[in-house]
Amino acid sequence: MMKKITIAVAALMLSFNALADAEKGQSYYLKYMKPLFGYNGDVLAQQHLQVEWKSYFRKDAKKFIKKYSQKHPEAAEFLNSETFQKIAPHLQDFVMKYAADSGELPDCNS
Amino acid sequence: MKKLTPIAAALLLALPACALATENNDELARQTEELAQKVEQLQKQLRKLQAKSGGNHLQFGVDYRVTHDTLEYELADGSKVKNNSLLANRLHLKMGYRYNDNLVFKGVISYNKAFGDTANHDQRNESGFADFDWVINENLYDNDLRVKEAYFLYMGDALFGNEQLPWSVSVGRRPSTTGFLANHREGFDKANSPLAHSINVEFDGASFNMKLDQLTDMTGHALKFCAGRGLSNATSRFVPAGTDYAKDDSKTDDIDMIGLIYTPYNDGQYDIKAQLYHATNLIGYDMADIMMTGEYNFKDFGDLNNATVSFEMNGVGEFINDFLDETRLFASVSMSETDPASGMAMLGSTKKETGYSYWLGANFPGFLSDDSFGIEFNHGSKYWRSFTYGEDTMIGSKIAARGDAFEMYYNLPLIDEALTFQLRFTYIDYDYTGSNGFFGNATGTPMKIADAWAMAEMMGMPPPVDKAHDLRATIRYKF
Numbered sequence: 001m002m003k004k005i006t007i008a009v010a011a012l013m014l015s016f017n018a019l020a021d022a023e024k025g026q027s028y029y030l031k032y033m034k035p036l037f038g039y040n041g042d043v044l045a046q047q048h049l050q051v052e053w054k055s056y057f058r059k060d061a062k063k064f065i066k067k068y069s070q071k072h073p074e075a076a077e078f079l080n081s082e083t084f085q086k087i088a089p090h091l092q093d094f095v096m097k098y099a100a101d102s103g104e105l106p107d108c109n110s
Numbered sequence: 111m112k113k114l115t116p117i118a119a120a121l122l123l124a125l126p127a128c129a130l131a132t133e134n135n136d137e138l139a140r141q142t143e144e145l146a147q148k149v150e151q152l153q154k155q156l157r158k159l160q161a162k163s164g165g166n167h168l169q170f171g172v173d174y175r176v177t178h179d180t181l182e183y184e185l186a187d188g189s190k191v192k193n194n195s196l197l198a199n200r201l202h203l204k205m206g207y208r209y210n211d212n213l214v215f216k217g218v219i220s221y222n223k224a225f226g227d228t229a230n231h232d233q234r235n236e237s238g239f240a241d242f243d244w245v246i247n248e249n250l251y252d253n254d255l256r257v258k259e260a261y262f263l264y265m266g267d268a269l270f271g272n273e274q275l276p277w278s279v280s281v282g283r284r285p286s287t288t289g290f291l292a293n294h295r296e297g298f299d300k301a302n303s304p305l306a307h308s309i310n311v312e313f314d315g316a317s318f319n320m321k322l323d324q325l326t327d328m329t330g331h332a333l334k335f336c337a338g339r340g341l342s343n344a345t346s347r348f349v350p351a352g353t354d355y356a357k358d359d360s361k362t363d364d365i366d367m368i369g370l371i372y373t374p375y376n377d378g379q380y381d382i383k384a385q386l387y388h389a390t391n392l393i394g395y396d397m398a399d400i401m402m403t404g405e406y407n408f409k410d411f412g413d414l415n416n417a418t419v420s421f422e423m424n425g426v427g428e429f430i431n432d433f434l435d436e437t438r439l440f441a442s443v444s445m446s447e448t449d450p451a452s453g454m455a456m457l458g459s460t461k462k463e464t465g466y467s468y469w470l471g472a473n474f475p476g477f478l479s480d481d482s483f484g485i486e487f488n489h490g491s492k493y494w495r496s497f498t499y500g501e502d503t504m505i506g507s508k509i510a511a512r513g514d515a516f517e518m519y520y521n522l523p524l525i526d527e528a529l530t531f532q533l534r535f536t537y538i539d540y541d542y543t544g545s546n547g548f549f550g551n552a553t554g555t556p557m558k559i560a561d562a563w564a565m566a567e568m569m570g571m572p573p574p575v576d577k578a579h580d581l582r583a584t585i586r587y588k589f
């Protein structure tokens with residue numbers, strides 16, 4: 001019985017399909033990229049317009065990796081890693097949400 | 111004289127042309143460079159224009175929701191009081207303006223009301239507290255718009271010239287409802303500022319925030335001081351004595367609050383916060399005064415201290431699977447301590463009394479795209495007193511419960527994040543009375559439910575609430 005439950009739970013866990021999530025992107029930025037970039041996520045997001053971020057994240061975020069590897073050489077290894085590819089969709093949602101033309105303003109938590 | 115070979119002749123003839131072409135190429139390169147510079151300048155101007163026209167300076171948003179609550183109270187005598195269909199709608203109109211990179215104004219105006227009117231037209235005033243300032247936008251009221259939030263925020267890059275110490279200061283009516291951890295049950299990704307385990311009310315005041323992470327090399331390290339006034343003592347305009355807005359010694363004194371929120375660590379996955387506050391001159395009703403005068407007049411019962419520590423794990427492990435990545439777990443503990451004014455029975459006791467509460471929760475991703483489940487439990491002890499009157503729960507703040515509260519909810523985006531649906535069930539089992547009362551001995555005294563019922567029965571009063579539950583369906587439009 002226990003084995004069946006374990007299998008059922010495992011199957012359920014594998015069946016979840018996570019979508020990109022701006023808030024998750026912010027969390028990932030904080031954890032993985034802020035220590036390398038040295039500034040907050042809102043500063044990154046404000047560096048480009050939404051349309052520009054869209055182009056930066058096309059084709060496995062090639063343009064983003066190239067530009068920010070040059071800008072922050074110490075981040076190059078991470079940007080070319082598998083982990084970055086995993087967080088890239090969330091990161092894209094985050095920078096799009098807070099892009100220079102997004103209309104989002106900081107609040108008193110900022 | 112030697113004759114020119116045909117090739118040499120051709121080369122000689124071509125020389126001026128080559129020189130000319132080189133000149134032309136140089137000119138072309140110069141022009142191209144100039145053009146590129148102009149394009150770059152134009153791009154910069156366009157970016158500025160797009161940023162402005164995209165609303166970077168002016169922000170407007172809407173959060174409109176309709177709720178259907180089925181609520182039931184089980185009283186100590188076993189009888190039940192209920193409302194099977196409470197329909198309400200709430201509107202938040204959000205606005206903001208960025209004057210420059212450092213200065214921002216934000217505001218929210220709001221109404222929150224039941225559908226239509228109430229049977230006896232006294233929804234606003236029956237209890238006398240529907241228009242109480244702490245919960246003016248949380249209570250069902252009328253369709254007048256009121257200010258829920260209005261504050262300006264100044265963000266500095268370097269405190270005392272230290273570039274490793276960014277700071278901000280904010281003054282105004284605070285975004286102090288739906289704080290840290292309470293955002294999940296509301297279906298919001300982002301929490302407001304205070305720790306919702308102990309503060310969830312509207313509040314006028316100020317805050318000063320320092321980001322210490324660069325200075326101390328601790329990820330997310332921050333310290334925020336908060337202060338404000340929860341109640342002002344002042345006479346009104348045009349008093350006969352002509353002493354407009356002077357102190358009125360016959361009324362309770364100002365309620366002031368000071369506190370701090372300390373974040374020792376927040377790496378985006380693990381977030382821990384601590385909150386301390388001290389509030390003065392807290393109000394309540396005195397039973398003896400009510401018996402003597404037959405009136406309900408606020409008295410000053412004393413001060414309250416609170417310490418809260420909350421922890422959230424946003425994702426379990428690292429990229430084990432999508433389910434664990436999207437799972438959130440949280441836990442919070444809080445302690446309240448009364449400090450009664452001389453001779454006043456604060457929460458029914460003239461001694462200092464300490465109350466405790468803990469709160470656990472988990473959020474899991476759902477089976478569809480971006481839906482999620484949540485489950486929460488909290489428990490409060492006999493003298494537990496939170497400042498959570500503004501919590502968005504029709505049957506009273508579950509966090510304030512001196513007893514057990516259990517909650518489950520399901521969030522379903524219908525059209526992206528613009529239109530969402532939530533189904534939420536809240537169940538509260540009280541051990542003691544007075545969970546949602548003020549700080550006096552009339553509504554704040556904790557008594558075992560059975561004891562309170564025995565006393566109420568003897569005095570011919572209605573039985574206290576023993577258990578309560580609320581099934582809420584919400585549909586929300588947000589942009």
